[in-house]
Amino acid sequence: MSNNYVQIDPKDNIIVAITPLQKSMFIDVAGQTFTLHEDIKQKHKFALYDFKVGDAIYMYGVLIGKAVLPIKKGTAITIENVKHASAEFNASQEKISWSAPDASAFENRTFNGYHREDGKVGTANYWLVIPLTFCENRNIDVLEGALSEQLGYETKKDFAVDTDALIKQYKAGGSDTDILNTPIITTKEEIEQNRTFPNVDGIKFLKHDGGCGGIRQDSETLCKLLAGYITNPNVAGATVFSLGCQNAQIEMLQSAINAIDPNCKKTVHYLEQQRSSSERHLIEEAVKHTFLGLMQANKTVRKPAPLSKLVLGLECGGSDGFSGISANPALGYASDLLVALGGSPVLSEFPELNGVEQDIINRCVTDEDSKKFYGLMRAYSAAAVAVGSGFENNPSPGNIKDGLITDAMKSAGAAKKGGTSPVVAVLDYTEQVTKPGLNLLCTPGNDVESTTGLVGSGCNVVVFTTGLGTPTGNPVAPVLKMSSNTSLYERMSDIIDINAGTVITGEDTIQTMGEKILDHIIKVASGEVASKAVLHGNNDFIPWKRGVSL
Structure with a gap:
């Protein structure tokens, strides 16, 4: 990765700005040399070639949009000159092979959990x-x-006031001095210790x-x-x-x-x-x-319990232009490690799989699951269109401001959370995780609705990647927040647990960051470290009514 810009996949014809890039800056990437025609904001993209109206735009190696205006090499890719487009897909599979990552460093690791009579283990x-x-x-x-x-x-305040102690002093005939000397404040920490x-x-x-x-x-x-x-x-x-x-x-x-x-x-x-x-x-x-x-x-x-008892929810929200480069692929590597160890990561947010459907279908272990995923995606998309919307309306104003200008671009980066392992089960909303390996769960892209669904299907811990920051948590499962960039982590370290911005700066690779993520998950699952969402009492719970929610 260059210090200033990067081509994520050899097929990509747009380049990501790692730092703010100035007009007239010399660019040397993917066999192309040219100067920028305008300033490019950090996390945003610029054209590697000249595009005509209708030309396909690729990022992460997949179709993410089409040019609606002529775009000169070295100019910014924006919502004005590009519209959403995604690749077609069908239920037939082109089977792929998978090589599990080296998980030997975790083979003898356990976590300390609560063993239930049905064989599951809680964190x-x-x-x-x-x-x-x-x-x-x-x-x-x-x-x-x-x-x-x-x-x-948990108290919603940092302390509690014991007015009863004053009432007892008063009824016992206590003097003004007795009342003034009576301790009545109990801190949140003291409450929890008792x-x-x-x-x-x-x-x-x-x-x-x-x-x-x-x-x-x-x-x-x-x-x-x-x-x-x-x-x-x-x-x-x-x-x-x-x-x-x-x-x-x-x-x-x-x-x-x-x-x-x-x-x-x-x-x-x-x-x-x-x-x-x-x-x-x-x-x-x-x-x-x-x-x-x-x-x-x-x-x-x-x-103690084996790591195979971890059911890991994979979530993202408030994503930015770095999410698909740092936090999401690093979480995807942690997901692959967990699969290699017999655990069960769960990828949700079906509107944010738009454009990578064929890759998902090709990874399904059974024809039944590939057809089920195909059917769920087609039905979800049709339901959105029926009410005058569509997956193309998924990116939020915050996403767009930070460089995610089409749903397919957002989805291609979001899907990285699921790593590269085979899909062992496709689940509709509320269906339970029962198989080890990567599971897919149909939920909306909405952060809280999706996290609520993940835990309702059996996840006992969730990792939530974000580029913009969010305090989201869950009442039942610890939710670990991971930033895609170091600037966010430094600004919001009170609510962010892990910083994947070190991948952007080159201090970590995707692999070393993935190992750090899994190590942190184990500590949280064992009760050794509390997630920031748990510490702050973020207990967000929104059931999905199965209406259209992007």
């Missing part, structure tokens, strides 16, 4: 409180107020706006997603609130749990408000049964 140990309908969200808030801080779990149940990482409250109204399929999908969260290895058990008359019935959730694990031994306590004598009685019962569940969950302790 955390949570209790869930779940409403089956938005009507119960207030009761969820009441339960959170009654349990979280008092049991030593947890009632030290082996339980927290109580998570999964509020949402679904469960009733809409179409019945929305409620069925929601129940399947919630069942995925309850059976996720990072979860010990759950308290479920039902109103009683909503579409998402208790029996529907129980059936979804049974479909995932017919012998599920986790404690799930169901409460139905319309059958309760009063709201007060409902809350009292919920608090007591949740407390009993926490007592049981606290008996589980971390024990």
Whole structure:
């Protein structure tokens, strides 16, 4: 990689600016020598050849757009002179071979996790409180107020104020001096150190706006997603609130749990408000049964587990022009390492696989999965077009500002997260990961909807690459944020866990960065290091209603 610019693939006819490039700068790349006709912003691209209207534009070795205006060699590629275009694809395969990377440095490594009766291993140990309908969200808030801080779990403040201590002094006849000398501030760290149940990482409250109204399929999908969260290895058990008359019935959730694990031994306590004598009685019962569940969950302790028990969600958001050069391919190498070790990485965000479909199809192990992926992509694309949109509308204003001007360009870089290994399973939304190796999961490109879906399908840890920065997290799985550039890491180190910008500066290769990523994943999975999203209490949870979401 040049210090100033790079051709990513020999087939590419546009070049990426690694640093800001000035007009008249001399360029020597891919057998071409010329000077720039204008300034080129960092992360943006410029033409390697002269383009006529209709000429194909290639990056990452794939079609990412077509010229809509004549473009001179050495001028910028922009949304004004290029429009989205992507390669055609079909369900027939051209099988490819794969050579696994050398994972010997990790062969004897383990992580300390929570072993479940179904054989899965969690990287955390949570209790869930779940409403089956938005009507119960207030009761969820009441339960959170009654349990979280008092049991030593996350507070939304940096400290808690113990007014009860002052009341006790007053009732005991304490003097003004006694009251002024009474300690009433407890820090967040002190609260967590005094947890009632030290082996339980927290109580998570999964509020949402679904469960009733809409179409019945929305409620069925929601129940399947919630069942995925309850059976996720990072979860010990759950308290479920039902109103009683909503579409998402208790029996529907129980059936979804049974479909995932017919012998599920986790404690799930169901409460139905319309059958309760009063709201007060409902809350009292919920608090007591949740407390009993926490007592049981606290008996589980971390024990060594093979890395094959890691189910790694591969996510990106707030991407920039460096994401597909540094963070995403480095995560892809970590994904390949995990596959070599018997683990299960999961690639989602189907709108961001637009343009690389044929490569994915060729990597599918079975014809059944190649046809399933083909069908899901065609249906998703058609649904977007039917409402007046399309995959070409996927890049956000932030993406475009930082150099990702077409969806195919964004997708080709985003797909790098999935590495190069064979695809062992193609899953529709809420379907569960059951096979070791690279899995594909149909989700939107929306960051939180996609991360929510990954964890609902069984991921016990997520790595989230970003070029612009995001505080996104998940209630159940630790989400590690990785920056594509060092400038972002230095500005937002409070929310970014790993810096892949060292690939851009040449301090790391894709391979060495991938190894560092896997090493960090192991530490987080073992509870040795907390992700920044966990530390900040980022518990983003947005179920997908299967409408069009890019």
